[in-house]
Amino acid sequence: MFQNYIKIAWRSLIKNRLHTVINIAGLSTGLTVTLLISLWVRDELTFDRQHPNYQNIAQVMINTQQNGILETSKTVAAPLAEALRSNYRDAFKSVVLARQAGDHLLHYEDKTLRATGKFVEKEGTNILPLQILNGKRDGLIKPNSIMLSQEMSQAIFGETDPIGKTLKVDDNMLVSVTGVYKDLPNNSTFKEVKYLIPWSLLAAVDKNYSKLEKSWEFNWFEIFIELNPQISMSSVSKEIKDLQKNILKDNTPLSTYSPSLFLHPMEKWHLYGDWKDGKNTGGLITFVWLFSIIGFFVLLLAAVNFINLSTAKAQKRAKEVGIRKAIGSNRKQLMLQFFCESVLTTFLSYLLALALAYFSLPFFNDLSVKSLYIPYTDLNFLLISIGFVLLIGLLSGAYPALLLSSFNAINTLRGLFSTSKKMVTPRQVLVVIQFTIATILSIGTIIIFQQIQHAKNRQLGYNQKDLISFRMSNFNGRNEAFRNNLLQTGVLSDVAQTTSPATDNWSNASGFFWEGKNSTFKDNFSLVAVSPDYGKTLEWKMMAGRDFSKDFVSDSSSVILNESAIRYMGIKEPIGKTIRWKDETFSDASYTIIGVVKDLVSQSPYEPVYQTIYFMQPAANFLLARLKPGINTQDALTKIKTVFNKYAPDEAFEFSFVKDDFTQKFSFEERVGKLALILTLLTLLISCMGIFGLVTFMAEQRKKEIGIRKVLGANIQSLTQLLSFEFVKLVIISTLIAIPFAWWLTNKWLENFSLKITISWWTFAYTSLAILLVALFTISFQTVKTALANPADSLRNE
């Protein structure tokens, strides 16, 4: 019985070849998109779920009052860990203080590697989702120990057993390997942590740390907690709220920040990472929703095609329905047959979609920066797939099945059957839905790219061309010699040192005073310490005053401010004015403003430039060098490396082009843009396949009418117009519906950016026009063919 339905369904698919091809092509495209998006969503939703106790783990976060705004921070002061431990003994199984993951150099024999790792207290090994491959789980008990990821162990020791081997970390930390853990998965917040070092080692080797550990002033550290079983996360989160405020009392200046603490559960770290006014405002979860909705809509579009084409074919199939009824089929059996056809089509499309997904995964992974795979052998995946195919097959087959099986046997056999008006309307509605979505996506994509371009066109305030950047150590007074050596290679036109890379700001500070500053104003500046050649090397633009110079001994207490800083401070005539920096722990000094520089875009290209103070000091983390124009890059880099190795024999020379670093800042938006572009093209493709199918069947239905019109003297142009108008009308209606939606959505998206384009009406006009042309082009194949057809043929066939 069932076999029979499948057989008939199969034959019917073969017989209506064009129809089947359009159907399967459209549906498999939709299914591929849905499949890829599902894999992505699944990956996002399983973020940080590796730890068996993930529901009991949280990070301690802090809200502080800054100039009337609640700022939320993941980093807190170190003494808080001890305070939490002693005040809430019952609640916490462990409280772990950690330093943010950072880069360090690992030396073993003649090897040196720069890698990202984390300093954590010994119980940190229970908080990170570690799978121990070799050695001990609690490997951080002794201060001089290190635990390595498998990748790290492989890179340093190859196949030899690393346990007990001694490494040197940076200049002065000797540690011995106590454990190796499986590389943390991509969907873990800790994925970049390649090694763990006990926190206690920090204080042992760095005297600053023993100071920091006791200071409430520096919110520089992370605290992770694991709750005891049966303790409620939300109630503990409320209980600890005022702990820090109560400890600090009202009299210290720090309490004016009115710190309030709370717990951010591990399962929310990844998807709910945005904060505003001390409240969580979501985060990546928006994208999970967005893509789920898009995936749903793409699938909907494909299903709509299926429904549209099946009902359009109704007339052709009416006779078959009549015969089947006349030889004893009841309605249920007929519906079953049509369902078999739709499920079979869906099944074939799904197989094709699996293949398409398989081949597009590398590209998709690249785009989404993930390592997704299709879990073919996973039983759940197979079950879900089968359920999904059935569901889509049944849903998209339902309307055609109901419609086709309802035909009256006698009328259809008599040939009295004709497509009634009531069948046309739903199909038109469906086409309108398709094109509305396609138009919204098209406009959205164009706006995304316009916004990215807008940010890229921004005046940077310096010249990125041929500028390279690499990390360097502080060569204890030999910096000037290093610079001269580099210049002697003849490949560089200038060289400068700085504490922050050209495309970021690494240091911020408060506690500045200047003439006219309001005493309640809580200031904050970016600080960059640079060598005197910095401005020349970057080619920044002085707006007032002068650049730093070696010739002025006093320049060690001079500063240059950017224009934003001048506006922020509200100083008139800044040159020659004095600012004072008084900071509780480290400094109390006065500086003279000698120059104002045009804003350098170093952080987000979408945000206004932050108020920045440039100091002339020998401290350095980075070296910026401009290659002479037209020089062979490879050759130049070899020469630079030779000099670098002379000064830092055991450091790795890792350089980057500033332009590339800057381009990185667009990568997220560009990825979103590319993804949107692909989805837009697919949506358009599916929609066009839809109208192509429809126009094919419409042409068939109106063959006789066209024949008669031709006999009556209609010309080809007027006939093509007649046939096209139906669809043009629908596309225009879609555009009118889509534009307000697109307007609203794109404006909403642009709210994320401080510097943004103003949306212009022609974007909408041109996009709509383009879509109309694409639609016209699609249907023209069929309309022209029909209009050209010999009327004698079409009339005889009737």
Place this chain on the structure above:
Amino acid sequence: MIQLSNIFKWYNVGGNRSFVLKDINLTINEGEFVSIMGPSGSGKSTLLHILGLLDEPNEGSYLFQEQEVLHLKEKQRSTLYKEHIGFVFQAYHLIDELTVYENIETPLIYKNLKGSERKAIVADLIDRFGIVGKKDLFPAQLSGGQQQLVGIARALATTPKLLLADEPTGNLNSKQGEEIMELFKQLNQEDGVTIIQVTHSEKNAEYGSRIIELLDGQVVK
């Protein structure tokens, strides 16, 4: 077997009732072979469709084997039809996508017969109709007469008590027509199948035991 009383059938054409059947009263007994004749448009097909439960009259009563069949639910009607009635069309109406074998098999599938039973029945019919060599061909590969044989074989597959045929020989040449009529006669006499056929040919009508003449929706003889 069949009793029609006061059957009316009309269509609303431009607000007016246009009658197709007017007050039809008719009794047909089991084992009869009836021919319906009349000019084109007189309502013959309509009457046949009503008899075959494919269409419903607007008024009147229809007793099929002493059971009132009008206003039955679609499912009951379908069951009744599947059990007792076979239909043969002038235009054969075979399913183009199916082979000869499968066309004949289809009503049995709808009757939920097992595969082995179906096989036996279809093989038997194919044998009897002498179309063994054609069983894997598709309708388009057959001549009109052959197609009609398949159509009849299909109608007979469910061993109906009542065979309805609407101008079964209308598209055939006279020799093919005669063969079909012989077949009907044989079915009627040897298997006791009640047959009602619509025909334009006096000669074919003579094969039956009774002739009913329709004119403008009324029985005139």
